[in-house]
Amino acid sequence: MEFYEKYLWKSQSLNPSDKIPTGIQNKIPLCNLLAGVLIRECTRNYSLKFSNIPFGWLKLIISNIIIKKDVDWDPERWNSFRSWFNFNNHHVKGKIEKSGLLKYLLRKKWDILLRDFSFKIENGIIKIEDNLTVPELELKNSAKSKYRLTRQDNQLVKSAHCFVKPGCIVDQNDRTLIHLENIDDQNALIQATDAVNKYYSHLMSDKAHKSKDFCKNSVEHFGAYRRFTSLPYTSANTASSHNLNHRSCVDNLLNSLVPLSNYINKFIQDYYGNMYLKLRNLSWGPFAPKPFGIFPMIAINFNILSNYHWDKLDAPNCLCCLIPLGDFQGGELYFPQLHTFIPLQPGKVVAFSSHYLLHGNFPLISDGIRHSIVYFVHNIFFHEDDNFNFMKIDDAELESKLHNNQGLNSKTPTFTKPRKFQTMEYTNDNNDINQRQRNLNN
Numbered sequence: 001m002e003f004y005e006k007y008l009w010k011s012q013s014l015n016p017s018d019k020i021p022t023g024i025q026n027k028i029p030l031c032n033l034l035a036g037v038l039i040r041e042c043t044r045n046y047s048l049k050f051s052n053i054p055f056g057w058l059k060l061i062i063s064n065i066i067i068k069k070d071v072d073w074d075p076e077r078w079n080s081f082r083s084w085f086n087f088n089n090h091h092v093k094g095k096i097e098k099s100g101l102l103k104y105l106l107r108k109k110w111d112i113l114l115r116d117f118s119f120k121i122e123n124g125i126i127k128i129e130d131n132l133t134v135p136e137l138e139l140k141n142s143a144k145s146k147y148r149l150t151r152q153d154n155q156l157v158k159s160a161h162c163f164v165k166p167g168c169i170v171d172q173n174d175r176t177l178i179h180l181e182n183i184d185d186q187n188a189l190i191q192a193t194d195a196v197n198k199y200y201s202h203l204m205s206d207k208a209h210k211s212k213d214f215c216k217n218s219v220e221h222f223g224a225y226r227r228f229t230s231l232p233y234t235s236a237n238t239a240s241s242h243n244l245n246h247r248s249c250v251d252n253l254l255n256s257l258v259p260l261s262n263y264i265n266k267f268i269q270d271y272y273g274n275m276y277l278k279l280r281n282l283s284w285g286p287f288a289p290k291p292f293g294i295f296p297m298i299a300i301n302f303n304i305l306s307n308y309h310w311d312k313l314d315a316p317n318c319l320c321c322l323i324p325l326g327d328f329q330g331g332e333l334y335f336p337q338l339h340t341f342i343p344l345q346p347g348k349v350v351a352f353s354s355h356y357l358l359h360g361n362f363p364l365i366s367d368g369i370r371h372s373i374v375y376f377v378h379n380i381f382f383h384e385d386d387n388f389n390f391m392k393i394d395d396a397e398l399e400s401k402l403h404n405n406q407g408l409n410s411k412t413p414t415f416t417k418p419r420k421f422q423t424m425e426y427t428n429d430n431n432d433i434n435q436r437q438r439n440l441n442n
Helices: 002-008 030-043 055-066 075-088 099-115 136-153 186-205 212-217 244-256 258-271 273-280 395-404 433-441
Strands: 027-029 119-122 125-128 167-170 176-182 219-225 297-301 320-327 333-335 340-342 348-352 369-376
Touching: 027 030, 030 055, 030 075, 030 099, 030 125, 030 167, 055 075, 055 099, 075 099, 176 340, 186 244, 186 258, 186 320, 186 369, 212 219, 219 244, 244 258, 258 273, 258 320, 258 348, 258 369
Parallel strands: 027 167
Antiparallel strands: 119 125, 167 176, 176 348, 219 297, 297 369, 320 348, 320 369, 333 340
């Protein structure tokens, strides 16, 4: 372990500033987005586009309602805003005659919306962090409640922001929360889609090749892990420890993903140079392969949807990259904290702060096949101390340890017949597309 830490394991900690993008044409500040959501919610004018709300009114809402740092009310500006508000108001109660009443309604609605969000406001700064302002379970239940209502009437949350154009939603420090871009390399996308479809069909037809993860959750992780151990190791899905005959199937899949992995690496390099350099220099020695470039790990979701969750083990100062594959309608990616959803379709990549942002999928609205690949960085790949040059190591003792540990994993069983876990019928209503489609139709 000492030899590994000093000579093989190299890491440089990521900083919050590494999530600041460069070269982005379309940036949406978080405060502006929330002000737009508040206006849409209060006017009930759900067709009102974010781009059609004058910046001056967004700024007024931010300073006087959301941040509340501007204590000087400008009656003339508020009267002008009230006129614009009434013109765009679709609420059944009709026009608002007094600016004071409009301020009251906006503040009341903001307080209601704020209770659904896991962020807090300190000194005029909106902070999205681990210390939630509401219990985690309460926030998840709130999101699930909205999802159930959505499933019942087959509509999305009406006031939510629909994020469709390439660009970024950024916090007040200009750090990316969500980044949406088009994938220009269609060949890489087609090759990845074909490979994942073939792999999925193969597992569905050959039970002996199914992993426990696939049987239970229709998800497999490939790459390197370091959970509950001192040294990183190849994931069980990559090593095919459940069936050695399955290794060639995994090799074919991962080789087919190389062009897409290269594209995602280039995406990070182009927009997040510091993050790319630090991840590129991250090294774990011979214990952990790097088939995905700067990313130690990928997860492939096979024809499933995701319920609301945080990825708390993902590096907080990094972004995950999600690529949808298949042929489907619906399944939008929803971020309840930001009141934002993305209509996922093949040909898109969504990078987002998976550690901090609660996220999940709306149901599909028709039959189809929906896979997704998620590139991510596990937090435990970064050592607490980035400099091991001053460690005192007994080289003779290390050589003895390395020699004694040789061949410990040389014997791996081979199974040709399906085992019990591969033949069991698992029910996972949270993720199963067919089950959620049946619920939608009921």
